[in-house]
Structure formats: C-alpha cells, structure tokens
Amino acid sequence: MNVTELLPDAPPSSAPTVTPLQKNSFDSALDAAGAAFDRADAAERAFAEHRGGLVEMMVERANADVLLQLATSAAQRTTQAISTLFGMQV
Numbered sequence: 001m002n003v004t005e006l007l008p009d010a011p012p013s014s015a016p017t018v019t020p021l022q023k024n025s026f027d028s029a030l031d032a033a034g035a036a037f038d039r040a041d042a043a044e045r046a047f048a049e050h051r052g053g054l055v056e057m058m059v060e061r062a063n064a065d066v067l068l069q070l071a072t073s074a075a076q077r078t079t080q081a082i083s084t085l086f087g088m089q090v
Contacts, residue, residue: 026078029071036064 043060046052 026071026074029067029074033064033067033071036060036067040064 040057040060040063043052043057047054047057
C-alpha cells in the first residue's frame with residue numbers, strides 16, 4: 001500500500017503543522033510478518049529433524065500469527081477509513 005500526503009489548499013504560512021506519515025510503515029509490518037513466518041518454518045523444520053524443541057516451534061508460530069493479525073487489522077482499518085471517506089457527501 002502506498003500512502004501519499006495530501007497538501008493543503010491554503011498558503012503554507014496559515015496551514016496547521018501536520019506530521020507526515022511514517023514512510024512504508026505498512027510495508028515494514030508485512031516484511032516483519034513474513035520474516036516471522038520464515039523463522040516459524042525454520043523452527044518447525046528443526047523440530048521435525050529432531051534439532052529443535054517443541055516450545056521454540058510453538059512460540060515462533062504464535063509470534064508469526066500475532067504479527068499477521070496486526071497486519072490484517074491495519075489493512076482492515078485503513079480500508080474502513082478510506083471507505084468512509086469515499087462515502088462522504090461533499
């Protein structure tokens with residue numbers, strides 16, 4: 001998802017100060033979730049090959065699931081906000 005800043009129509013001197021959005025924050029959340037799934041897959045392979053523990057595998061999988069839920073929640077909230085904006089009568 002790419003987010004572009006909306007510039008105000010008023011001159012810069014009278015415009016309120018707005019902090020810009022963190023660049024690529026959603027991309028970094030998805031990358032973190034992907035990396036967590038990679039770690040979980042590695043922990044599962046290690047457990048299957050008798051090189052890793054059951055608890056480590058479960059913790060890595062739970063961590064990956066939580067990060068995926070956070071990314072999904074962020075996407076749903078963004079979609080809901082945009083839908084609300086498009087539904088407004090101007």
